[in-house]
Amino acid sequence: MGLTRREPQPERPHFLDARRGVRSMAEAGEWLRARGIEDVECITPDLAGVARGKMMPGKKFTGNTSLALPSALFMHTISGEYPDETGEFRYSPNDGDLKLVPDLSTLSAVPWETDPTAQVICDLVDTAGEAVAYTPRNVLKRVVSLYHERGWTPIVAPEIEFYLVSKNVDPDYPLTPPIGRSGRQISGGQAYSIGGVNEFDELIDDIYHFSDAQGLEIDTLIHEDGAAQLEINLRHGDPVELADQVFMFKRTIREAALKHDIYATFMAKPIQGQPGSALHIHQSVVDRKHGHNVFSLKDGGPSPLFFHFLGGMQRYVPAALVMMAPYVNSYRRLTHGMSAPTNNAWGYDNRTTAFRVPTSDASSRRVENRLPSSDTNPYLALAASLACGWLGMVNGVEPDQPTDRTVNEDGVISLPRGLLEAVAAFEAEEAFHDVFSREFVGTYAGIKRGEFETFMQVISPWEREFLLLNV
Structure with missing residues (x-):
């Protein structure tokens, strides 16, 4: 009786075992599914360095979902107040949206959460896709x-x-x-x-x-x-x-x-x-x-x-x-x-x-x-x-x-x-x-x-x- 020949198993992609960062949204989807991630925190530092952003289901993160934050969020004090306009400090007249753009190289788990959760740091662009000059990550870049x-x-x-x-x-x-x-x-x-x-x-x-x-x-x-x-x-x-x-x-x-x-x-x-x-x-x-x-x-x-x-x-x-x-x-x-x-x-x-x-x-x-x-x-x-x-x-x-x-x-x-x-x-x-x-x-x-x-x-x-x- 002959032995059944096993087909070679496909090699597991290295990015699935990465603790931090993937190269594309397709890889992000596989990375999230492999870990059973339920929620993704899309975060960005405000001028005080406080994490601001939005949380969303993992499945929606890899979809064509647009994430936005109001521009005024980057113009308030550490105590959450909005100061008077002085000098060259001015608010946007319509408090328009700033778009969150995930930097997938920062994707990682949130290990202190009880439910499987991931986090990703985002950059901010305006409605024309230009980097917002007064946001901290863009200042450093x-x-x-x-x-x-x-x-x-x-x-x-x-x-x-x-x-x-x-x-x-x-x-x-x-x-x-x-x-x-x-x-x-x-x-x-x-x-x-x-x-x-x-x-x-x-x-x-x-x-x-x-x-x-x-x-x-x-x-x-x-x-x-x-x-x-x-x-x-x-x-x-x-x-x-x-x-x-x-x-x-x-x-x-x-x-x-x-x-x-x-x-x-x-x-x-x-x-x-x-x-x-x-x-x-x-x-x-x-x-x-x-x-x-x-x-x-x-x-x-x-x-x-x-x-x-x-x-x-x-x-x-x-x-x-x-x-x-x-x-x-x-x-x-x-x-x-x-x-x-x-x-x-x-x-x-x-x-x-x-x-x-x-x-x-x-x-x-x-x-x-x-x-x-x-x-x-x-x-x-x-x-x-x-x-x-x-x-x-x-x-x-x-x-x-x-x-x-x-x-x-x-x-x-x-x-x-x-x-x-x-x-x-x-x-x-x-x-x-x-x-x-x-x-x-x-x-x-x-x-x-x-x-x-x-x-x-x-x-x-x-x-x-x-x-x-x-x-």
């Missing part, structure tokens, strides 16, 4: 394209600091560190402490598991100096991809913390007397044709473009600070004696400077921008930092001399001291109207002025303590 036009590719590696805090349902009460596995409230001074990290082992395991399920790669995780303050470092790569990852990591970390009945916060200065939280950005630039680091010469020494990039950072970052420190609270971090740089100095392996050049070989020569706070929209922080370096490179801006001293001890703060001062400097820099677009500068400045006016309506504990009975 515009800046990256300026590098490409010069034959360069920018490379970035973000470092994200955040605090874990006990649940706080009444904003009148200060935030406090959570209880760790030891049963005690964790204290400060735990920089690089493995024991500090181990206090939250199960939560950190969830962060890793959630990240892995989304195809997000963590390079390292450490405990920072603040009480229950952690830092996650990401691998270097394309600015838009890394901004997408920071955007997704913020969602992931918050969800993992909530699973353990605590909060994760990216406020720049959440706890009085504790260090603030930063979004440090490591930056280098690669020649698109030959692949070498343009910050280094053939002999391994620093190139003129390296110094011009530093010169651009020193010259333009103070005017762009509002894109890296976007809230009133951000400037509480940038104060004397609180670890964060309060200057626009640069130095070799000097963490007290705004712009640090880490020790490295020639191929890895880079500039670390230590000014952005973790409350910033990652797309806008990266756009601002890279734009300032680009302006320095194309305009041949020379930096001053590097410093090897502790530049935060003299009490001098050579940056805007508050939100309104930062907005004024931002609007006054004419170069930004070309680099970011005049439409974005006007929109962003108007929103920030509106947020300041909302803040001014709140009476603080300081005012009640010192003014109530003394003036």
